[in-house]
Amino acid sequence: MRLGKVRGKLTLTHHWSTLHGGRFLIVDVQDRFALAGGKRKTSECVVVYDHLGASEGDLIAFAESREATNPFYPEKLVPIDAYNAAIIDTLNIGR
Numbered sequence: 151m152r153l154g155k156v157r158g159k160l161t162l163t164h165h166w167s168t169l170h171g172g173r174f175l176i177v178d179v180q181d182r183f184a185l186a187g188g189k190r191k192t193s194e195c196v197v198v199y200d201h202l203g204a205s206e207g208d209l210i211a212f213a214e215s216r217e218a219t220n221p222f223y224p225e226k227l228v229p230i231d232a233y234n235a236a237i238i239d240t241l242n243i244g245r
Contacts, residue, residue, distance in 0.1 A: 153180045172201035200234040211236040
């Protein structure tokens with residue numbers, strides 16, 4: 151599981167029938183520098199499926215790969231690579 155900040159929404163012209171009630175977000179992956187309050191040193195961003203209702207600027211925790219499809223298995227087959235597992239309200243980093 152990794153952390154990311156929502157940059158915006160992705161609009162598709164066609165949808166997969168098993169993904170009703172959710173949307174796709176463009177998420178900037180947060181590295182250790184960004185989480186500590188500094189400038190982000192990576193430019194990585196991913197597309198994440200969201201059914202929790204995260205907004206632009208929210209910090210989220212997302213799962214990737216096979217783990218991203220586990221919330222849907224075995225009832226549905228879904229073509230996603232990343233899944234929003236949580237919206238983070240506060241983050242405390244100790245040294």
